[in-house]
Amino acid sequence: MNIVAVTACPTGVAHTYMAAERLEKVGKRLGHAIKVETQGSMGIENELSADDIAQADVVIFAAGIAVRNVDRFDGMRIVEVSVQDAIKDPERIFASLG
Amino acid sequence: MTRKLRFQFPLRGGLHARPASAIRDAASNFRADVTLSNHRTERRANAKSVLALVATLTRQGDECTVCVAGDDEASAFAEMERFVSSELPLCDQESPPTEPVRGAGGPLPRVLRADGVRLIHGLAAGGGIGRGPASLVMGKTGWPDLADRTAVSPEEEVAHLERAIAQVGARLRLGLSGAGNDTERAITGAHLSILEDVELRAGAVELIRSRAVAAGQAVISTAERFARVLDEAGSALLAERVLDLHDVASLILQALYPELAADECTVLEPDGVLVAEALSPAQFLDLDRSRLRGIVLARGGVTSHTAILARAGGAPCVTGLGAAIRSLREGVDVIVDGERGLVVLDPAPAVARFYTAQMAVLLEERRRLADVAARPASTADGRRIEVAANVGSLPEVQLALTAGADAIGLFRTELLFMGRAQAPSEEEQTAVYGKAARLAGRRPVIIRTLDVGGDKPIPYLPLPAESNPFLGFRAIRIYETHRQIAGAQIRAILRASAEGNVKLLFPMVSSLEEVRSLRGLVSEQMNDLLGAGVPFNREIEIGIMIEVPALAFIMDHLVREVDFFSIGSNDLLQYFLAVERNNEVVAHLYDAYQPSFLRVLRTICETARAHGRWIGLCGELAADALVVPLLIGLGLDELSVGSAQQGTVKAVVESSTAAECRELAAAVMAAETSADVGARLRAFARRGADHSVLGADLVRLGSEARTREEALRELVDLLRLAGRLTDPDLVEEAVWRREDTCSTAVGFGVAVPHCKSEGVLATSIAVATYGEGLSWHSADDEPVRLAILIAVSAEASGDAHLVMIAKLSRKLMDDEFRAALLAAGSAADVVALLQGVVGVE
Known part of the structure; x- marks a missing residue:
């Protein structure tokens, strides 16, 4: 599957990046194409382009706070999970995508 | 004729102090005698006496009679009738609350906020933390022994x-x-x-x-x-x-009998926490401090002399408890937290463990500073800054010199004069000052002449009771009236100058005329001594305190008349901002970071420096580590602080250059608000500490923390001991705020607590491992064996550290990396592993 994801946690110092790392690693291992945008204390990094989003089959929000620029994903299938789940059990998240 | 009014006493609480006061107030408006009789107890009382009224032991429903007799009895009786029928029944409101409402300083550590923790808030007077059974000085039934006081007539x-x-x-x-x-x-x-x-x-x-x-x-x-x-x-x-x-x-x-005051509290239980309404400096010095574990006072501000003495002597002190002090009972187990201004009653095991750890942290801080304290301090670019001590007695001189003071920057002499029936003789004073000079050897001893006023009654020195003694007849202003006492003290100081490096300092000067008159007084005494062939140092330096703001504007005249200046920052601040320093209600206005105050300091220092005059500062301000660089930048030659603060101040001096301090001073003078000043001072303290986020001193392998609370506090304290925080409690609070939204345990036995806080001086990473693992209260409750605390400074500039932390966070998701961290044999190994990720700094 083609997947895009956004990670964001309240402080934006650590867990945002841990979740991004896990989603990327596990997603790739499971054979998905995945790109993860981080919204942390350094602002938005690895920003998803309009192209990235257009080509994606599904969007994952792993966020403890509101995701910024959320209108980019209008009309898309969005799966919302907690940052904790993205870190601890990304396999289950990918399995649920069907 | 006597008029009588019979009634049934209406109040449920009986005739206690409040209704008694109301009756007294009603009756006292008249010349007539007014009495109250209780027919059940058969007691009769003068209705103009609260004590007598209360002593009638009147209960609700008792039959009572009010009798009125005297020349204005008609109007008195009418008033008493009105009072008894319409006012008395309303006199039984709730008694006043016993807990004073007082804003605590910062957030409290989590362990102190648990249910059932019994805390009393007061003012933090410093001196560390102590624990022991409460030993009450107030409210004891014992009376002083007055056997030798016989009636004159x-x-x-x-x-x-x-x-x-x-x-x-x-x-x-x-x-x-x-x-x-x-x-x-x-x-x-x-x-x-x-x-x-x-x-x-x-x-x-x-x-x-x-x-x-x-x-x-x-x-x-x-x-x-x-x-x-x-x-x-x-x-x-x-x-x-x-x-x-x-x-x-x-x-x-x-x-x-003013001389009795000191006798009352000389006996203290072993390991005791002294609990008193108030304590005079003389009483404090009379205590057997070897067994003293802390001091709790109902009254007095944190800059009162007793609080200053307690800090200097390393006695934990909390003051300003108000009426809440009455909830302390004799012998109860008490922790005195002089850092936070807390008194903890009957601490539970978790609280006791917290404080044991805190005491160890304070002890370690002191130990680390002891070496620095022992050597003379210079800035990194070689400017000598004398770090001196403020003392009030000979034992304190010894204490200060042992602690490493480069000089006695202020020897207060008031204590010598207090709690006695007559003034100390010239001989007695010469012996004390001479001993101080000999103890100090070549180090300077600046002796300040008597600074008393109506606030400190001395029996042989009758001063008028004034409504505002701090603006009244005090210090040098009384010398002309009490020439004998002033002259004897000046002679004693002059004589001591033959025995060491003694300087003479006059307090509370407010004009040039006063300086000239004081110099005249000194010349007189010198001539006397010369005539009598008594040795003294003819070149003795004579200085004045700068406490009265007016002097800032005549510094150019003063430099021609005196050898040195000593800024008394506590009094200068209270006079300059018109805020009494011991008044708890306006304590928040007593703010040394006010730009106006810092500018007056600059004016004073600049003129003194321009004319080559030596200038020091004695006061609490010099003990504020954040302010020390600013004071160096203003050009002060000497900073005089408590004995306990020698190491802290010298460490700041050694880590600064005079050049950067001057730049800081220039920048701070542009600040508009106190908060702005604080931010600039903190930014300065942070400089240089910014380069490294890791350190072997930030790693604890095999921690003995038992709970998440203890583990987090331990990580915060690792950062504190490494000098990376300005406010550990604020940082702990920030860590908890994040932890409360969702446990930071991320699985795999790892927790990554983190925060961004103003209490962080330098962005840092602390690491601890826990042998068996401990509960981090995560959803799956998997035991945590490795915790990494990431503390980010709220005022940090640039993203460099955040990039490193993002990299590290990603790397922690790597199984092998985590295994290597857990297997690390030493703190250095942990740092090396982490450096491999964040890049060598």
């Missing part, structure tokens, strides 16, 4: 008593206007009403006249008579009045 004893009552009354009224809250006002008001009770006074006067006893004995006997009656009533409300009665009687005794 009844007339003189009565006059003596009247003077003492008037003196205590003046002091209480002063306290009433400055009281911090309703509770304090209520208690001071109760004291005042007892003090002025007509029956108490009449009882004492009667004893003096009929049995020819001394005034003190008469006060004790009368107070005891009333106390017995109140005790009989067996009511809690009245039992408190017994304490008040004792307090008031003690105040009168102290006014009668």
Whole structure:
């Protein structure tokens, strides 16, 4: 599957990046194409382009706070999970995508 | 003719102090005699005396009669009738709350916020943390031994008593206007009403006249008579009045015999926490401090001399508890937290463990600073800054020199004069000052002449009771009137100058004329000594304190008349901002970061420097590590602080260059607000500490923390000991705020707590491992064996650190990396592993 994801946690110092790392690693291992945008204390990094989003089959929000620029994903299938789940059990998240 | 009014006493609480005061107020408006009789108890009372009224032991429903007789009895009777029917039934409101409401400084550590933790908030007077059983000095039933006080003549004893009552009354009224809250006002008001009770006074006067006893004995006997009656009533409300009665009687005794004051609290239980209404500096010095574990006071600000002395002597001290101090009972296990201004009663095991750890942290901080304290301090670019000590007695001189002070920057001499019947002789003073000079060797000893006023009564130095003694007849202003005492002290200081490096300092100067007159006084004494062939240093340096702001504008004149200046920052600040420093109500306005105040400091220093005059600063300001670089930048030659702060101040001096301090001073002068000043000072303190986020001193392998609370606090304290925080409690709070939204345990036995906080000086990473693992309260509750605390400075500039932390966070998701961290054999190994990720700094 083609997947895009956004990670964001309240402080934006650590867990945002841990979740991004896990989603990327596990997603790739499971054979998905995945790109993860981080919204942390350094602002938005690895920003998803309009192209990235257009080509994606599904969007994952792993966020403890509101995701910024959320209108980019209008009309898309969005799966919302907690940052904790993205870190601890990304396999289950990918399995649920069907 | 006597008019009578019979009624049933209406109040459920009986005739306690509040309704009694109301009856007294109603009756006292008239010349007629007004009495109240209780037919059940068969007691009769003068209705103008609260004590007598209370002593009728009147309960609800008792049949009572009010009798009125005298020349204005008609109007008096009408008033009493009105009072009894319409006002008396409303006199039974709730008693005042016993907990004063007071804003605590910062957030409290989590462990102290648990249910069932019994805390009393006061003002943090410093001195660290101590624990021991409470030893109450106040409210004891014992009286001082007055056996050797015999009556002179009844007339003189009565006059003596009247003077003492008037003196205590003046002091209480002063306290009433400055009281911090309703509770304090209520208690001071109760004291005042007892003090002025007509029956108490009449009882004492009667004893003096009929049995020819001394005034003190008469006060004790009368107070005891009333106390017995109140005790009989067996009511809690009245039992408190017994304490008040004792307090008031003690105040009168102290006014009668000022030299008694020190005797009261010399005996302390071993490992004791001293609990007292107030403590004079003299009383503090008389304590056997080897067994003292802490001091808890109801009254007094954190810059009162007693608090300063307590800090210097390393005694944990919390002051300003107000009426809440009455909830402390003799012998109860108490922790005195002088850092946070807390008194903890009966600490539970978790709280006790927290404080044991905190005490160890403080001890370690002190140990690390001891080496720095021992050597003379210079800035990194070689400018010598004398770090000196403020003392008030010979034992403190010894304490200060042992602690590493480069000089005695301020020897206060008031204590020598207090708590005694006559002034210390010239010989006695010469011996004390000479001993201090010899102890110090070549190090300077700056001795300040007597600085007393109406606030510190001294029996042989009668000063008028003033409504505002700090603006009144005090310090050098009394020298002309008390030439004998002033002259003897100056001669003693001159004579001591033959024995060491002694300098003479005058307090409270406000004009050039005063300086000239003081110099004249010194010349006179010098001529005397020369004539008598007594040795002294003819070149002795003579300086003045700068406490009165007016001097800032005549510095160019003063530099020609004196050898040196010493800024008394505590008083200068209170006079400059018009904020009394011991008044808790306006304590928040007593703010040394006000740009106006810093500018007046600059003016003073610039002129002194431009004319090559030596200038020092003695006061709490110099002990604020954030301010020290600013003071260096302003050009001060000397900073004089408490003995306990020598290491902290010297460490800041050594880590700064004079050049960067000058730049800081210039920048701070542009600040508009106190907060702005604080931010600039913190930014300066942060410089240089910014380069490294890791350190072997930030790693603890095999921690013994038992809970998440203890683990987080330990990580915070690792950062604190490494000097990376300005406010550990604020950081702990920030960590918890994040932890509360969702446990930071991320699985795999790893927790990554983190925060961004103003209390972080330098962005840092602390690491701990826990052998068996501990619960981090995550959803799956998997035991955590590795915790990495990421503390980000809220004021940090640039993203460099955040990039590193993002990299590290990603790397922690790597199984092998985590395994390597857990297997690391040493702190250095952990740092090397982490450096491999974040890049060598």
